[in-house]
Amino acid sequence: MEKSQYLEGVEKKDLFAHGHRACGGCGQALAARLVADAAGENTIACVATGCLEVFSSPYPDPSWRIPFLHSLFENAAAVASGVEAAYKALGKGPVNIIAQGGDGSTADIGFQSISGMFERGHNVLYVCYDNEAYMNTGVQRSSFTPLGARTTTTPTGNKTRKKNMPMIAADHGIPYVATATIDDFRDLQQKIKKALAIEGPKYIHILAPCPLGWGHHGELTVEVCRLAKDTGLFPIYEIVDGKVTNARKIPVKVPVEEYLKVQGRFKHLFKRGVPTEEVAEIQEIANQNIERFNL
């Protein structure tokens, strides 16, 4: 695809960009920027502790040009609920309120507060930047760490499958859930805009590779996302009012090996280039996704 065509319709307002301290090739930094630019100026970001917060909000020079509120690791959704309640009570707004956090703050420590925010029906969009581990503290396992992945607390490879947060979110009965990755700017931004136009709680799950933690070259971040999609390991879909729609068809299905091989965290799954049994198990996860979502 031509570059110009690829960027067509993509909002670029630099609402999040300036001088952040993310690593080269950081998927989360790119995602956060796409989210902020899609949401526009009339937005409040409530961000959880984690890489994003640390690389974007050192005193005295944060990288945000929209209001930014951070308090703790596990309460972004509750803080956003409070901001929303204040706007209602004071008769202010409308305003976009976006709670944002990593997979750790979403799937693990902040899980309860997100569930509460969904269940109470706040008009808040929750965006999860999923880099499949606790990156800020040095690549420890989270409950979004995929099967087989090596982290500093799963040195022999992770033994469990990833928690399925989009489905858990949808089961709260919220009106909009979507998955996205940073290899498709337009799709990601359209989903943000679509979500913000809907009243009530929304959840968007963005795959955001971390070159440092995943062990791939920084310039491959976008390519890794493409492989995650085309293997079926990270299905792209929306759930509108409880129904799965717009599942992205995979043009040419790719074996999971292609995805695993470019990342250091899966290196131990290949013995002298030969895939071990775990690779077959991971292929099985991809196959299940392909079948389930008719990818």
Place this chain on the structure above:
Amino acid sequence: MLKQIEGSYAVAQVVAHCRPNVISAYPITPQTHIVEGLADLVGEGQLQAEFVNVESEFSAASVVLGASAAGARAYTATTSQGLLLMSEVIYCIAGMRLPIVLTCANRAISAPLSIWNDQQDSMAVRDAGWIQLHAEDNQEASDLHIQAFKIAEQTFLPTMVCMDGFILTHAFEPVDIPEQKEVDDFLPAFKPRHIVDPRWPRGIGLFADPRFYMETRYILHRALEKSEETIKEVSAEFARVFGRDSGGFIKTYKLEEADVAIVSMGSVVGTIKELIDQLEEEGKKVGLLQICSYRPFPRKEVYRALKDKMNIVVLEKCISLGRGGILASDIRWSFPRAEKRDRNISSFVAGLGGRNISIDDLRYMVEKVEKEPVEFEFLGLKKELIAERDM
């Protein structure tokens, strides 16, 4: 208007008269009647506020944090395990200088589980950067809430009103609840300082590296020390407007002439005053120094009030395990070093987990310190329940 009313409902009505925009709380005994009362007032439309029913105290504190950062007057109430669960957010609220008001219906802490009163909970967060005011009775508890919003919003320091669980929260007493108009005249609308608002994009809650962190602590510490003036002014203004003394820094009772000075805080001062009157009739001069503002700590006032007292006894419902009395060490610290030697400051802990503190207990305490100073003692301990092998 004077009403015979349960303490919790008095507080609920007064808080409603303070017109909080956002209320968020999670039920825990003995705080429940306060938030149920507020939920009713919101439900009946008497109070225009967002009442956010959260899934935990952690979220209750986080909701009021977010609301306050967005410019709302925000209120929550809790106790015991709830306050401990909040504690991470409690520190954050103070660090972010959000003028939230919280009622702590003081209760003991697990384990073992106890729903009954002591003051270990608010003590556990005494260093977090909040103003902590202790109520003696339900009139003061309700008055302190009106003052708390004013103090918090003038100083940008979160303010905790502590009232003894059950003893006050569930006691029926006549309470004068000011009219809405009177509260409106006393308490101006909240003028927030820094808020999240797209019209003025700014970051709140940035992280501070070692070049900056320490100054934030210094500033918070100084702000707490300086809030002394505001606490006193607001209490004095309250007395002028409403015609009764509530709050302030310290209060005294028959202290000037006293040979023995008892220091304490919270509802137990009622029993202490009764004892003082009894002992007076018997020809003994005992007086009381009551701590109203525990944080900031009224060191200068304490010193001034007690500098001529050679026999002081501190009675408190909390303990620093492995160390002893908490208030007692604050009191001991209030005297310049050189003066400490010849002064007896005894320390008693009592009433933990709701153990009744009787007048006889207090009489025993006074009689004991009249004979000799007491380094540290549990008052009203049942020796028959204690075996050496357990310790």
